[in-house]
Amino acid sequence: MQADRGRRTAMPRTTTPHPDGPLAGRYVLLDQVGAGAMGSVWRARDLRTGQVVAAKVLRAHDSTTLLRFVREQSVRIAHPHVVAPTGWAAEDHRVVFAMDLVRGGSVEQLLAEHGPLPASYVALLLDQTLQALAAVHAAGVVHRDVKPGNLLLEPTGSGRPFVRLGDFGVAVPVEDVRLTRVPGAVGTAGYMAPEQSTGAAPDPRQDVYAAGVVAAELLTGRRGAAPDGPLGPLLAAMTSADPDLRPPTAAAALERLHRIEVPHDRPWPHVPDRLPDPPEPPARWAELAIACFLAAIVLCAVAGYLLLS
Numbered sequence: 001m002q003a004d005r006g007r008r009t010a011m012p013r014t015t016t017p018h019p020d021g022p023l024a025g026r027y028v029l030l031d032q033v034g035a036g037a038m039g040s041v042w043r044a045r046d047l048r049t050g051q052v053v054a055a056k057v058l059r060a061h062d063s064t065t066l067l068r069f070v071r072e073q074s075v076r077i078a079h080p081h082v083v084a085p086t087g088w089a090a091e092d093h094r095v096v097f098a099m100d101l102v103r104g105g106s107v108e109q110l111l112a113e114h115g116p117l118p119a120s121y122v123a124l125l126l127d128q129t130l131q132a133l134a135a136v137h138a139a140g141v142v143h144r145d146v147k148p149g150n151l152l153l154e155p156t157g158s159g160r161p162f163v164r165l166g167d168f169g170v171a172v173p174v175e176d177v178r179l180t181r182v183p184g185a186v187g188t189a190g191y192m193a194p195e196q197s198t199g200a201a202p203d204p205r206q207d208v209y210a211a212g213v214v215a216a217e218l219l220t221g222r223r224g225a226a227p228d229g230p231l232g233p234l235l236a237a238m239t240s241a242d243p244d245l246r247p248p249t250a251a252a253a254l255e256r257l258h259r260i261e262v263p264h265d266r267p268w269p270h271v272p273d274r275l276p277d278p279p280e281p282p283a284r285w286a287e288l289a290i291a292c293f294l295a296a297i298v299l300c301a302v303a304g305y306l307l308l309s
Helices: 063-073 107-114 119-138 204-220 232-238 250-258 285-308
Strands: 027-035 039-046 052-058 087-091 094-099 151-153 163-165
Touching: 027 052, 039 094, 107 151, 107 204, 119 163, 119 204, 119 250, 204 232, 204 250, 232 250
Parallel strands: none
Antiparallel strands: 027 039, 039 052, 052 094, 087 094, 151 163
């Protein structure tokens, strides 16, 4: 049973680039910004485009882990509130895929820093999360691991939040072969729907359940608590133990949410830019050697001129 894939951890950032040079001649790993069950997450420079991206590097792996990783990089869902892979590369035993770099941290961090969040703020986070899930489900994919740590934030300060759903490590096409060694749960304990925790086949209503659990936690500061207020009835329906009593799709839940008026109740939390400017990549040895060689020629020429004059 794979009940919990492990908490993603924030890594202390350093300005020391990865010592092995560009991966596949393309991605220069600048500094490590996170780690998860399947690999480490780095800020990287894409030498092909010149952009700074997030690069997920697969750690030591077996065949099942590699298959999950390959399936994750194959997800291509273009939506403002989704962080999906944009490219990948492999070299020897190292495999990496790149995605947009999201600089504001996660909803998990925001909740840890501020405690229960204002209802109007949670309503916007839920709205955007459901938009993301509607796009994911329209692509025939079930995410299966919606949780605060996988909801990433753009740095918007004290303004309107902008959340992006990431980490498709256990996402699966509804019709796909399930990559589990034995029947069992796949997801994170506490956020999985009851039927998901007992090994039921992937279903979009499981993501609806998880989104409801997340929203309730953001309102109350406690997982599993039943919130009061205007969002309470919708979240109760989304987190029903009976999947038939939940909104059948993320789009249906979003439609119900849009009919709810949630007043602006408290100042919104501040979402800072948590990633300062990345370190510059080191000079490549070949370029450095050429520069030194040219400098030596110039010095020899100058010395020869001085001796002859």
